Amino acid sequence: MSIFDYLQFVLAPQVVNGLTLGVALVLVTLGLTITFGLLDVLNMSHGEFYAVGAFCAIALGLLGIGFWASLVLVPLLMMPFAMFIERAMIRPVYSRADRHTTTLLVTFGLALVLEDALKLAFGPNPYRPENPLPGALSLGEMVLPTYRLFLIGAGSAVIAVVAWVVYRTRIGAMVRAAAFDRDMAASLGVPVGVVYACTFACGAMLAGLAGVLLAPVYSAFPTMGRDFITLAFSVVIVGGMGSIAGAVVAGLLLAQVSALTSLVIAPVWTEPIVFGVMVLFLMFRPKGLFGRIGHA
Amino acid sequence: MLDRQALELRASHVMTAGLVLVGTVFFVIALAMQDTFYLRLATEALIFAGLALSVDLLLGCTGLLSLGQALYFGAGAYVSALLLISGRSFWEALAGSALLVLLLSIVGGLIANRVRGVYFALITIALAQVGAKVVYNTRALGASDGLIGIPVVEISGFGFTTGSAPGFFVFTAAIILGLYALLSGLLNTPLGRILLALRANERRIPFLGFSVWRARMIAYVLAATLAGTSGALYPMLRGFVSPELLYFTTSGNALIAVIVGGVGTLTGALYGSLFVIVLKSLLSSYTTHSLMVIGALFIVLVLFLPQGFAGWLRPRLVAWMDRRQSQTGGTK
Amino acid sequence: MDIIDMLKVQSLHTYYGLSHILQGIDIDAVEGESIGIFGRNGAGKTTLLKTIAGWVRPSQGSLQWNGHALAEVAPDRVCRLGIGFIPEDRRIFPGLSVDENLHLGLMQARGISTADKKAAVDRMYKRFPKLAERRKQAGTTLSGGEQQMLAMARTIVARPRLLLIDEPTEGLAPMIVEDIFSLIGELKREGTTILLVEQNMAGALAATDRFYAIDRGRVILQGSSASNDDQQRLMEAIAV
């Protein structure tokens, strides 16, 4: 095709699509980043939390509760759920010496259970909530679906709020302290238990929110958790453990990388390439693009 | 007199001996009943026990959590499959895949050993993913369909083929026990103890005159070669290979097996994978939600029996042996 | 009038797993009193402080802190009851800057304006100028001595009413050692009740009113820090 066609049909839209995918990716990654960066919990079941969020919205939909309501309701529903998980599974192993691996293992088990539970509840087949904002606005040959624009907007807003809490308040430092040395932190008056629960819940709520926001675009099915999660992990790495800014940059970056590489090479190779990038980062810049939350 | 680790190892040997005993009984019964399925299922379990052993060497002894050990297992399987298809003999296939995986793991080790802790876990997962994708997308390797038509070959020197269920069972058991012996032997050498020390506190090692990097590298390559060798047996048993062998589920199952069996006990890896494989294959005949059961079981174990079966039994054995030792010591 | 005991420890027993560490300790302190606790390595001094601070649960015995029973109370509640603990191994939070470490000390301080908090922190910086120079540096990269200062500042900044201090002058240069003891003296004057574990007898005796000597988890001696023959007995009791 002509170079002009290429520009207007391929490159330009590609950038926009990369942006949507990027925001989606960051949304999913955000919660992971927080539980990882602040709590040192590598939550292998984060993807399933995301799925649970999506299916909550669908369940609410079946009860006649609309998209906009569930946008608020689902995170609220996620909170007690996450707090229960934290209380029952994370906290008991938290003071163990090898808590990194232990929490990773527990959440890995949880992932299996949740995924299967979703299948049990909703069956194996895909669902798709109706697109709450159908229609698209088109600039010349470029088509921008309304909902995707909304997604970019809403996503950015969520990200901004989270970033503000972590960076502009001292909460980040407090949680890090509690996570690193619960006794000492407690002796300085930090209510360790509450801190853990809230931080973990916060991560889960973000996952849930992501689920609600993305279901109309990517549809929902029990194994959807695996969808983003591997990518999300690479984002966490490349961005730097638990750095919000890092996650955002890395998310958008990787999304663009996979979007643009797919133009030049067979798309099946984009995922290996993304992982390659992640590996390179782990090798040469384990700190990631940015440092870590609450780190001097 | 024996130090703690040596005693623990001896306890592990006792447990392994128990396993061998059970295995023999099972074998005799199976022969008597002319069973092939359970023999071959047990063989498969043993093969995956090899993978679990390699995970345990990394996690239990060196403190490195590898979530991508399936990469080397699968690599071993594919190499031996290709060699067998191209008409090579059993031993050539076995040696060939062990060798190639060793080389591969040196490369992998150079990459993975730059990082620690969860970063290591993630890098191993990423490497395995890349490997799986490469296989999945490569026509020459059968791509998504995998490779079938791997011939049944004679295990020269033993006078039976890989197709003979009892023969191959005994043979595999021998190999896996050999690997177990190798590892437990290693743990009783200063090198092995350095690995244990690595897990405890890496920063001190160099100031005692030992190279952290070298120790980790040895552990990593050894583990990978172990995985590759056991992987090489898979296509001989099942006659095909498919990309699923490199997927996270494979690594995950091995990990579950190690946790269930007892991290760092070696014998636990054997118990664990026998248990998990058999459980899975029986469970999923009754429920389509075996995943949930396994996951729940796993969580419960990590929460309430974190040391796993062997890890729970071993201290009791050690105490008992301690008493016996002191008694005999007293009588002398 | 009769003086009320602020802190009352009665026949306290603490285990680590199977090993019986504290084997019936009795200690008490009145408001504003400062108490020295001495003993060989492994005597159980730290364990005693940890038990009071709520880090380890006593198996039996009673722990009273003006009216509250501490035995089953979690560390953060203990802290909010006005008890500060400075552990021997400093426990600086890695990855947190000096500033953040210091501000953590004020986390629990409720209903205090940010201005006051800032003032409190600045007071600490004035007291430990070395720390002021290092505000943004990662706490764990401080020198041993600096870490000790940070550890103390972090706890003192919240002005606890009872202060548990475990070997504060360990690894400090003589000058700083003096500072630390004078600081402890000051805190005492401000009315803080103090439990001080020290190996530096001379300094500790000077800074305290009374002392207890502990060995194998039991109080083997108590006396007044001022009296010479008590000091004499102390030396005999715990020196080799």
Place this chain on the structure above:
Amino acid sequence: MKAASLTVRDLSRSFGGLRAVDRVSFTATAAKITTVIGPNGAGKSTLFNLISGALHPDQGTVALNDRDVTSMSPELLKCAGVSRSFQITNLFSDLTVGENLRIAAQFLEPARSMFLPIRKSTRALRKCSEVLNRFGLAAKAGVLAGALSHGEQRRLEVAMCLASNPGILMLDEPTQGMSHGDTAETAKMLKELSKEVTILLVEHDIGLVMSLSDHVVVMHQGRKLSEGSPAEVRANADVQAAYFGHH
């Protein structure tokens, strides 16, 4: 391992703006005790880190009897006979005390013994039990290092350095957190050792420093303030001001 002399020339290292060690030079003569003192943050531990290969100097050299060992890796330096302890205890906390020492002593064995069964490493085992007794840790040999009291851990810390018969022993505040009795013990032992081992010490316990050292180096804000015999140093006015404080 034979005692060697250790010479440091113009050693410097800065962290960001801060010059933690600034052109420090001195010599620790063989089979003598050289002590580095100085206020907190003077750069003593950093100096130790530079010598023992934990950190690389920005400039300057370290030499063992004229052999240049600047920014050699810790394990190589160890082979050259340098053995150090840490100010902040640094043990294998979930291995037993005995195992901690045995690993330290393993250094006495030839490389191939790494791959042979433990019991073949007889020398290491002998050394291990010897050190255990010498430091009164024999009773705790089977206990996990992490379960030791602070002072006991400090003792183990020092013991591990001795387990490998070093030629040069670098101890960063060995008596820190030790009770009176143990401190005296340690002093006595160091004096013993100094007959065949070069000892480099960081200490704040002035009594100990004065009684023990053959040579004292005073550091202040990364620089060498002065050096000399204990007496000379004590007399030095700057040292008075910078370190001992107003007496």
Place this chain on the structure above:
Amino acid sequence: QTSPSTPIKIGVVTPLSGTYAGIGQTVRWGLELATAEINASGGVLGRKLELLLEDEEANPAVAVQKAEKLIQIAKVNLLTGTVNSGSTLAVGQLAERNNVLASTTVSYSDAITGDKCSPNLFRVNARAEQQAITLAAYVAKVKPKARVFYIGPDYEMGRSSVAAFKLYAEKAGLQSVGEFLAPIDSKDYTQYFGQLRAARPDVIYAAVAGNDTVRLLTQLQEFGLLRNVLVTGNAGVINSQNVVAVGTAGEGFISGNNYSPKIDTAENKRFVASYKAAYKADPDGFAADSYGLVYLYKQAVEKAGSTDTDKVRAALKDLSWMTPQGTKTLRGGDHQAIQDMVVVAVRKGEFDVVGKVPGAESIGPDACARF
């Protein structure tokens, strides 16, 4: 063994969990319905049929293990149910090595009855080539010389079906204007829409399945790429599992198919009725083919007079039998069922029949060299 009391066992190794669980379910239902009917009417050679189900998790390694269990322990005579071609091929090989019969009712990868064919492996559903020929013929009729754009998942099955359709489309005078192969489980297809838009196609051919279909079609709709374009694909693209989720984006989708509940024959009406009664859902191709398989086996066993593998294999050669889709004939050369194909259009969530192609025209050449 062959006394009337002992039932004839059929081993069903099918994904009841994992990605393909949905398909596994309809396969199971189809088989169970036929088995129930046959047993109700006296069974086969006076013996009852018995289905033994095993979950294969869409993983060949598991499939083989389970299949072996059924062969060794339960001594089944026939294995079926596998969905992804990897499992089908692996199980087929196992069947051959243990000399039992295996049949797929789902996998349509040409290799199975092509270069990887096996004397013990049969296929009763329509392979990619049959679907391609059918669809190509129809598209060439309704949109002569149309510009066709191909979309497929980048793995064996996807590639081969795109290749097959391309071949016959070009033969039929349609012109190819571009294609993209996306990885399966792609989240976002929008990154390819540029190429698609630039190619200005009249017809889109898609070979995706399951949830990928949902994403592809809804995203095409989002970006207004479905306007005055004919979207076509194979049988598996839109089926009873995902038709609801696809919603309006699937309206008017055309597939080269071998089944629709709307096929207007007495057999099919009866089948649909009893299927609906049993499972409260419309049957789809997988169900119909699985249902038909049981009747095929019944007929073959009765013809052979025993369940002995070699006898039954011989009986199956060129056997014709009745299915909801009408009469199918098993081609002796490659064990592929010849069957009348239909063109199906999705309208308001229903599968309407809009065209027919006789089996003889759609079967394509026999590429099996092994027997």
